[in-house]
Amino acid sequence: MSITLHTLGLPRIGKARELKTALEGYWKGGLSETDLAATAREVRGENWRLQNRQGMSMVNVGDFSLYDHVLDTSFLVGHIAPRFAAARVDRELDRYFGAARGLADQHIEPGAMTKWFDTNYHYIVPEIGPSTRFEARPAALVDQIREAREGGYTPKVQLLGPVTYLYLSRGIDGFPVLSVLEDLLSAFRGILTSLAEEGIRWVQIDEPILVLDTLNQDWRQALARSYAVLGRSRAIPGTDEAAGSDSQDTPKLLLTTYFEDVEEELETLLALPVDGIHLDYQRNKGLLDTVLEGLGPDRVLSLGMVDGRSPWREHIPALAEELAPLYQDLGDRLWLAPSCNLLHLPWSIAGEDLPRELEGVLGFGVEKLQDLSALGAVLEGHSNHLDTIQNRTAPWGSEELEDSADDLVDRQDSSTREALQAEALGLPRLPTTTIGSFPQTREIRALRRAWTRGELGAADYQAAIRDVIRENIRIQEEIGLDVLVHGEPERSDMVSFFAERLDGVWASRGGWVQSYGSRCVKPPVIFKPVSRKPDLGWEWVTFAQSLTKKPVKGMLTGPVTILKWSFAPPNVAPQVIANNIARALREEVLELETQGIAIIQIDEPAFREVLPLKRSRWSQALDWAARAFRLSHSGVKSETQIHSHMCYSDFNSIFQGIKAMDADVISIETSRSKGELFAELAEKGYTQGLGPGVYDIHSPLIPRTEEIRERLERALAHLDPARLWVNPDCGLKTRTWQETRPALEALVAAARQLREARKPRQA
Ligand code: MET
Numbered sequence: 001m002s003i004t005l006h007t008l009g010l011p012r013i014g015k016a017r018e019l020k021t022a023l024e025g026y027w028k029g030g031l032s033e034t035d036l037a038a039t040a041r042e043v044r045g046e047n048w049r050l051q052n053r054q055g056m057s058m059v060n061v062g063d064f065s066l067y068d069h070v071l072d073t074s075f076l077v078g079h080i081a082p083r084f085a086a087a088r089v090d091r092e093l094d095r096y097f098g099a100a101r102g103l104a105d106q107h108i109e110p111g112a113m114t115k116w117f118d119t120n121y122h123y124i125v126p127e128i129g130p131s132t133r134f135e136a137r138p139a140a141l142v143d144q145i146r147e148a149r150e151g152g153y154t155p156k157v158q159l160l161g162p163v164t165y166l167y168l169s170r171g172i173d174g175f176p177v178l179s180v181l182e183d184l185l186s187a188f189r190g191i192l193t194s195l196a197e198e199g200i201r202w203v204q205i206d207e208p209i210l211v212l213d214t215l216n217q218d219w220r221q222a223l224a225r226s227y228a229v230l231g232r233s234r235a236i237p238g239t240d241e242a243a244g245s246d247s248q249d250t251p252k253l254l255l256t257t258y259f260e261d262v263e264e265e266l267e268t269l270l271a272l273p274v275d276g277i278h279l280d281y282q283r284n285k286g287l288l289d290t291v292l293e294g295l296g297p298d299r300v301l302s303l304g305m306v307d308g309r310s311p312w313r314e315h316i317p318a319l320a321e322e323l324a325p326l327y328q329d330l331g332d333r334l335w336l337a338p339s340c341n342l343l344h345l346p347w348s349i350a351g352e353d354l355p356r357e358l359e360g361v362l363g364f365g366v367e368k369l370q371d372l373s374a375l376g377a378v379l380e381g382h383s384n385h386l387d388t389i390q391n392r393t394a395p396w397g398s399e400e401l402e403d404s405a406d407d408l409v410d411r412q413d414s415s416t417r418e419a420l421q422a423e424a425l426g427l428p429r430l431p432t433t434t435i436g437s438f439p440q441t442r443e444i445r446a447l448r449r450a451w452t453r454g455e456l457g458a459a460d461y462q463a464a465i466r467d468v469i470r471e472n473i474r475i476q477e478e479i480g481l482d483v484l485v486h487g488e489p490e491r492s493d494m495v496s497f498f499a500e501r502l503d504g505v506w507a508s509r510g511g512w513v514q515s516y517g518s519r520c521v522k523p524p525v526i527f528k529p530v531s532r533k534p535d536l537g538w539e540w541v542t543f544a545q546s547l548t549k550k551p552v553k554g555m556l557t558g559p560v561t562i563l564k565w566s567f568a569p570p571n572v573a574p575q576v577i578a579n580n581i582a583r584a585l586r587e588e589v590l591e592l593e594t595q596g597i598a599i600i601q602i603d604e605p606a607f608r609e610v611l612p613l614k615r616s617r618w619s620q621a622l623d624w625a626a627r628a629f630r631l632s633h634s635g636v637k638s639e640t641q642i643h644s645h646m647c648y649s650d651f652n653s654i655f656q657g658i659k660a661m662d663a664d665v666i667s668i669e670t671s672r673s674k675g676e677l678f679a680e681l682a683e684k685g686y687t688q689g690l691g692p693g694v695y696d697i698h699s700p701l702i703p704r705t706e707e708i709r710e711r712l713e714r715a716l717a718h719l720d721p722a723r724l725w726v727n728p729d730c731g732l733k734t735r736t737w738q739e740t741r742p743a744l745e746a747l748v749a750a751a752r753q754l755r756e757a758r759k760p761r762q763a
């Protein structure tokens with residue numbers, strides 16, 4: 001009997017992003033539905049082949065998605081928000097994409113998108129209201145099961161569990177989402193019945209909310225009720241009766257949790273009448289004894305042995321040794337898998353140019369499965385892989401592991417700074433500025449491409465970028481903005497630009513990870529203590545400053561954002577890495593200051609992503625994150641104004657951190673907010689400068705002066721006019737100049753009108 005190996009899902013964008021290309025082709029009208037379906041089939045086929053080749057006992061069906069698995073779940077349970085259900089579409093497939101991306105021609109807004117737990121994957125939020133009804137619609141899933149069977153594979157079906165599905169939903173106007181549970185469970189039952197008819201033996205049902213430490217009694221009850229209906233005892237909905245004999249014919253359920261330990265909900269979890277439980281091994285080690293006790297004599301324990309969301313490889317010999325007694329105990333009731341869906345990793349590291357330190361240390365999806373099968377083989381005594389695998393940890397010196405940022409110099413108090421800065425900068429009331437990037441035109445992209453390909457020499461490239469900066473400054477002066485920027489033409493991406501200029505960070509060529517739909521990101525890998533390789537590009541900023549008398553704001557990406565949008569080594573605490581990056585950035589900040597740059601913006605759009613899944617650890621995380629931010633500008637003069645930028649406005653959970661960052665000005669996204677935020681901020685005692693975004697850069701609409709003025713007035717109703725800035729929601733790199741220019745003109749006009757109307761008390 002060989003040990004059962006399986007996965008919790010694989011990347012579905014295609015190993016060379018084939019699905020991305022096909023999707024975008026289909027959306028533009030250049031690719032037919034048939035061709036898109038063919039690409040989708042190829043991607044699934046490739047995934048099944050890989051699982052088969054690596055010795056997985058079953059292949060997953062249901063992990064593939066054309067856009068998002070939460071949206072797929074909505075369609076699977078027949079829950080399509082009314083505005084999409086009523087939309088006019090040529091093909092049903094367009095209704096699905098409409099729900100994901102909106103239907104602009106019919107003015108139908110897409111579903112909201114938000115992050116999947118603490119990952120960088122975004123899902124489409126289901127909307128639940130009084131008219132929500134569910135109905136099993138398993139046809140598409142059944143087709144994929146048959147497809148897998150035709151390929152000769154044994155399918156295991158993967159579903160998002162009903163309770164997590166509801167937990168991730170939004171109740172329209174506060175509608176209580178749990179009130180639809182029974183109806184949803186009937187749909188799930190219908191689906192399980194269809195799967196039984198297809199001869200499915202195992203269903204993987206994901207309930208990652210079991211790792212949270214914030215579930216209340218209602219959610220616990222929902223879990224208990226759901227698995228009473230869907231699990232082994234299979235009660236008949238609406239009655240207390242068990243379904244009895246038909247339970248033999250329905251698939252077994254493997255309930256999966258991932259991303260964290262299940263400490264708080266261990267009892268809840270063990271009481272669920274499911275046939276197997278999956279846990280992240282590393283994070284639940286300490287609970288295994290209790291788990292084994294509660295597991296009983298028949299149930300399967302699946303352990304996530306290789307980290308499914310970090311590219312660092314495990315030390316297989318050590319793992320095999322640790323696991324051996326458990327394998328003895330459980331025999332074939334022990335299953336092995338990656339800790340979570342491999343969707344959070346790129347496809348494979350093969351063909352990448354790795355720095356010497358990373359050879360054999362790093363692996364993506366394919367390599368994770370190789371490690372898993374190596375572990376299986378070692379456990380079963382079929383292999384002595386033991387001597388070929390070396391220690392796989394990041395080369396971080398032990399002295400560097402203790403880092404409390406003692407070199408952090410506290411700044412003078414904020415009101416002293418405020419006065420000094422006001423004098424040094426001499427800005428008008430309601431100063432106008434932008435967030436940093438200007439439109440990345442086709443010419444700029446072509447320029448960068450030619451330079452990276454070596455078709456353009458350094459001197460020519462730099463001259464061309466200087467021309468763009470010159471033009472950017474000219475336009476900003478014409479528009480009449482108060483604080484200018486160089487426009488970031490040299491950056492394609494705010495994290496990879498810095499990653500390439502920091503020693504200790506490795507950028508892959510093709511390590512793409514799905515962020516949402518067809519959008520992919522290529523996270524850099526931080527693998528050793530980070531340092532600044534000569535500079536981080538300050539000369540572009542000082543060049544811009546040399547062209548104008550107005551202050552030019554220097555632009556950097558902050559330590560927390562660089563950390564959160566990269567892969568970091570697991571054996572180093574995040575604050576150690578963040579401090580490390582902060583010190584490299586600090587050198588650049590101090591250089592900018594020396595060169596006469598009086599305002600420096602350190603962007604932290606990923607700041608709130610430091611919040612761990614467990615709420616009990618929030619406060620500590622905010623502390624180190626704010627500390628790292630402060631370290632990145634530690635030592636600047638009081639006259640130097642430090643800005644930060646975050647493109648969201650939900651500060652409730654991070655307010656403590658925002659204050660502790662001790663920035664002078666923070667720009668945020670608010671153009672869609674109705675003003676409650678300002679009252680809230682005032683109430684909480686926010687006293688720094690604030691730049692509420694008054695131009696929604698995500699929309700092609702050009703705001704009118706009156707609209708901007710209204711938005712500013714809403715802020716002025718609650719905040720000190722001396723601390724209010726006027727700026728867009730975020731950078732303008734995705735917009736065109738045709739949109740940007742009139743929008744910024746409106747923004748400047750609105751600020752001027754308000755200044756006039758409010759008659760400043762001092763010059
Ligand atoms: C996602 S935040 C982006 C900030 C950056 N400075 C820009 O303007 O593009």
Ligand SMILES: [Zn+2]
Nearest residue numbers: 605647730731
């Ligand atoms: Zn932004």
